[in-house]
Amino acid sequence: MKKLMLLTLLVSFLSCKTEPTVTENKIKEDVAFLSDDKLEGRQTGTEGEVKASEYIIKRFKDIGLQSKGTEGYLQSFSFKPKTDPHKEVEFTTNADSTITGNNVIGFIDNNAKTTVVIGAHYDHLGFGGEGSLYREKNKAVHNGADDNASGVAVMLNLAGRLKIKNDTAEIKDKNNYLFMAFSGEEMGLLGSNYFSKNPTVDAASINYMINMDMVGRMKADSTLAVYGTGTSPIFKQTIKSNNEKFKLIENESGVGPSDHTSFYLIDIPVLHFFTGQHEDYHKPGDDAEKLNYEGMDLISDYIFSIISDLDDNGKLAFRKTKNESEETPRFKVGLGVVPDYLFDGKGMRIDGTRQETPAFNAGLKKGDVVVKLGDSTVTDMMSYMRALSVFDKGDEANITVKRGEETIETKVNF
Template sequence: MKKLVLLVLLVIITSCKNKPKVAEDRIREDVTFLADDKLEGRQTGTEGEVKASEYLVKRFNEMGLEPKGTEDYLQSFSFKPKTDPHKEVEFTTNADSTITGNNVIAYLDNNAKTTIVIGAHYDHLGYGGEGSLYREKDKAIHNGADDNASGVAVLLNLAHRLKIKNEQAEIKDKNNYLFMAFSGEEMGLLGSNYFSKNPTIDVESINYMINMDMVGRMKTDSTLAVYGTGTSPIFKQTLKSNNEKFKLIENESGVGPSDHTSFYLIDIPVLHFFTGQHEDYHKPGDDSEKLNYDGMKLISDYIYDIISDLDDNGELAFRKTKNESEETPRFKVGLGVVPDYLYDGKGMRIDGTREETPAFNAGLKKGDIVVKLGDSTVTDMMSYMRALSVFDKGDEASVIVMRGEETIETKVKF
């Protein structure tokens, strides 16, 4: 009888040892910490940003990832705040009037020739400032749950999954992985810009870069925007062949208002994932309880599948794309709306309006689709911006919107 009990115990112990380790899903936990009021909005150079960086160091260390900063996991950078918005920021070691931020960088070494960079910015707006769309007089913490605790949480999820996969695999992936949480994004892509000029690995070894910025508010139609699809010839087919869950909105350009741009500009293929703007964008209402955590897990699964699919393709070819930002018309007035960047129908759909703006005063609402502004027909975002660019402050213009099946014409005063 004793022998039988010992045999059963031995079988149980052996089976436990052989059971594959599975990555924990801590996406909600990570977002909740990063978007807590205690971090006071994680503005670059503040104590809140330091607390966030310490948390990320702890998480990377728990996973057993190598540090790849200049000081352990951290790559610090100091800069003088811009006084002229048209000039590039000046990185400096001079202590006078400087702000210091920290990129947090971890590495998974598979002894491969090439490395994939997986990144997301962890800084936000603190109590508001220039980037805020909050119009009340009182100061309020901008927690930035979607922007961009969401991207960082998916980054950490991918890091743990890839680490466990390569620990247990007889044959490791054919790429190394560099996981980067950038600071200074809200001040002008500063952390990623600094890394591109001061890389902590051989930049020639970087195969491609994946960026996640605002991936926490997937809508009921499962729309997912992917930018940079034209930066390597293989991307479009790979995105399509691995997609079973999403309505994809693809944009070829490698240039955009997030950290992937810094890598594209040094000739690295990039993919940037984004679930769209919303009425809490750059406002105090961007809180953790409003995120779609099931959607974030699906995005993590999708990116994981894309990385796995691309693993046998060697070093990816880089391709220059049209820089759409250079073609963007300049305008002196605004309508006062948050556009729905994921809308792919005719016109420009409004995702939200701000109080005391031309759109609000004209009675325009979330969900309205602008089809004509002044004399110009609006078919997409670019035509909307071109239509807007002809107006000056004080001008009045007719605007036609579709509200459901109803056509509404009204006037806006800029």
């Protein structure tokens, strides 16, 4: 009887220690809907974007999130399309020649003083347009399964888990949670930019922001890039202590080509998660069946553990970081490759080439590592861009690549 009582107490203790975070996993279902041809690529201001926003609202309601937009779950913003790419977009209420997008915003209110923002953009390129890397003449739907149905699906999964955790816990988390599906990202971070200027919660109460953009193509080596690790002193320790599954590539900068930048620029610590570019980036081939769903599950687990670990640290300190984008060399030509941004060896590894480009014509292939371009040694992405910046259209340059154990020297014509 004593043994039975001890066993019962042990089971009871273990039950108390296990966080009630199990929720129905709809990651695959969410990606399938958002990247379906029927949504025609979810371009901002289109019927496809509206259908996507309605789906996300329904998911927020099913999860039990409160609305936190300006009109229910929606925060609408209108803007004039840019004619000068160097100018900032103009937000406007004038209906003439404007496009309207919608952020979708849900909330878990734990009556806390601080709020964590968890976001992902849901818009994509529609049938292509300016941002597309598709070079065929026929129009094709750019479904954006990885970019960024994947991030939205993980965001929704985290919303469900955090809602159940806080509904069933005797003591709620010390943060509220604001879940945001941004629109207008592909047109220049417009939705997050608009929210940063017109927040639906007190901006001073935002503790930190987590962004997920392209988290659906984890490679076999389990590489995961985490950007913004320098934006709060606690981040590096936290991401390392909670990591058991990933080969982490860390980047301190809070500035990058995704929505976390809008929050960093108003002095909020940010973390951005990314599994790397691929040959289908900004092309019609970015489809749901190509995603690594087990990898997405692991990323959701990892981010959940980070959020839980940070919960008792109060308001996180913000720290400015070096803006690496200001140091990026400008160049007039390109090789026509998709770089492997997660490669941490010496050189610049090619993740894909496009037809009828200098790289393709020179016989360069996916997996080749560029180690020299012209007179410059290439050790990383920055040195590759510096090497590229000296060339003009029509120039010819020597290039050296590693292909497995073989060293190949050839020429490229820009």
